[in-house]
Amino acid sequence: MASLSEEVLLVLKKVRQRKQDGTLYLMAERIAWGPEGKDRFTVSHLYADIRCQKISPDGKAKVQLQLVLHTGESTTFHFSNESSAIKDRDAAKELLQQLLPKFKKKANKELEEKNRMLQEDPVLFQLYKDLVVSQVISAEEFWANKLGGVNNTDPALFNNKQEVGISGAFLADIRPQTDGCNGLRYNLTADIIESVFRTYPAVKEKYSENVPHNLTEKEFWTCFFQSHYFHRDRINTGTQDIFSECAKQDEKGLKSMVIQGVKNPFVDLLTLDDKTLDEGYGVSTTLPSTSNANRTVKESSNYAIIKRFNHHSAMVLAAGSHFWTPLCITLPAQFFFYIFFETSSTDGNSRDSDFFQPPVKKVKLQEAIEYDDLQRVNRPKTVPLNLKKSDRYAHGPVPLQSQQYTTSQEIINSVNYIRHEMANYKPNLTQVLSSTVASSAIAALSPGGVLMQTGAQQAINQMIPTEVQGELKHLYVAAGELLRHFWSCFPVNTPFLEEKVMKMKSNLERFQMTKLRPFQEKIQRQYLSTNLTGHLEEMFQTAYNKFHAWQTRRMMRKT
């Protein structure tokens, strides 16, 4: 069974499987085991079939490796070499760890896709059960139509994943826990690390410089959290720290952002200030000066915190949007061009670039006062309707029957008669109905009476139980699918279509035999002669007729 051309990657002796001694071979595409002394392999699994591997925990006496296949079965190998059992097992495990992922993706993806489709669409699932499980058509034929066509667009959509933004609170979410003895534990996940790198590119630079040359990852992060860069008060920046440069860079970055200003022409940030109106309305102190020297300690620490907050928020926004600076997000993409001009000017003072300001402001104004939905739609000119005989619409579907023609004399007679009769009309309510008349009327209205005849014919869906109805629906869906395949082959132009037509005809016949006839027999046995499958039979018969006609024409053309 072992082909000589296979490359053997690892051979492990003294591996037991099912209480038999043997040798384990790991090859390029499969793993195999053969018993001691024999040439052939009793167990062989392709890596593609293996779903996962499991190892017995370290403390156990038996050193085992288990392979779980996609189908659910598992094979266990017991490493019984006294000296090197664990080593052998680990070697096998490592090799498998490397090899399995390579083969996994190929087989899995398709299967997963198919499984997903079957799970999402119950109709498809039912169709699959009806056609493939009962072997009317093969699975390849079934999937040939489904995987191509409509569903091709779906995987493309899944690939365009949205970029995940950064949570503004990612640093706060780290939530250090006390270690018990005056230390702190920080739990870092890959997400948090990624957020830190995206928000603070300076830290990323430091990381790439120092790790893994100078510091391990653990040390780097410990240093990060210990440094004052991370902590609130960055007052002591004199200490030797790899992050002290980052602090300086941050200051520079923040300054440049402030200088750039906000591009929104309707917002003038400089006028937002803590103004005081009177005693009790706001703080009545002088405006805080921007020079550091005049600050009190408390004010400067507040100032530092606020500065860091702003910087942090600005960095988070900048990391989230790649194309434009976070301060220009509100403007429409058409004026992107203008924004680039503004940002490229070294003098960030927006008032200097007056030349470009009007369009931006105009656009914003337009946006605010116009709604696209309410604009007049420029529809193409239409021709007015020109009806010549519009009274035709007034007549309903009451066909012009021959009216009973009444002569004027008759009319006069009738009217006089009735007037005469009603002139002395007095209601006589005790003589309205006689009992014989009443009972005959009741007889007519009772079930089985003259007026109740049509009731028995109606509501066929109330006479047939729901399971039978459900089965009929499944039959229709499955038959419809087969017939669709059949009819799509015409006109038969290529040899492929010819083959398909013949295959489909045999499929139809098989379906009729295996599914339709038993169903018909069942309903005939249980219920009276309601013809539920007449239409299905008709459809099949039409298909067969078409096939025969096509076949005879083909024969004639050949001869």
Next chain:
Amino acid sequence: MASEDEVSLLVIVVDVNPIWWGQHAQREPEFTLSKCLDAVMVMGNSHLAMSRTNKLAVIASHCQDSHFLYPSKSWKGADSGADDASSSGDGKYELLSVANNLIAEEMRNVMSKTEVRGNSTDTLLAGSLAKALCYIHRVSKELEVGQEIKSRILVIKAAEDCALQYMNFMNVIFAAQKQNILIDACVLDSDSGLLQQACDITGGLYLKIPQKIALAQYLLWVFLPDSEQRSQLVLPPPAHVDYRAACFCHRNLIEIGYVCSVCLSIFCNFSPICTTCETVFKIQLPHMVKPKKKKLKQLA
């Protein structure tokens, strides 16, 4: 048991076409308009007796106009009713006796004012239905707070359908459907396609009765229960309604036809020009294989 808050209004539209009734009375003297009206009164009394909050209205549908028999404008209330009530003397519920007397009186008035006119011999049924709908609308607006109303219209039809009233009829039917008002129909003589449609669309019952003298029994059995109670009873099943359209050229009822995409008029045959809106249409005919011309042998 109907709750105090629910008002059930029944409007009975009686077809009193004098020409039809006159002709009919001469043919079958045992069932005349008087008998018909008696049966209607029995129905009305029964409806009023079912619950204290039930209301009734009766409209006579004539060829000249539609007239409210009950409630009447000339009803002065309890004052003048006292004499009539005491004169009946059988201890009847006053409301019923007042109603009966009013209906009879109004009927006599209507019939006495009938004039002979040859041009309009059709019952103005669409108009009566429209009046009924307006009355129902008015009553539903005059309800007290917290009261709900369920209304239905019962049409007792004698004469044939009038094709000219088709559009009005359909408008009335759809208006009734929007207002959740049932239209029931009790047909005495010839089947009426319009009323069949009305009953089908609004959810009412259509019945053509085999015996006219048993009209009261049919009315009480089939049309007295309201729509909730009807679901619990075994009543005549709804008839199959012919919804086929009629072609504009011959007025034949067709199942498959040609429709002009511009004016939506229906034809039974294809014609290259729509006769209603004069649009030109082309239809692809299968290729005509020209017969090969045989060369004539030249005579030497």
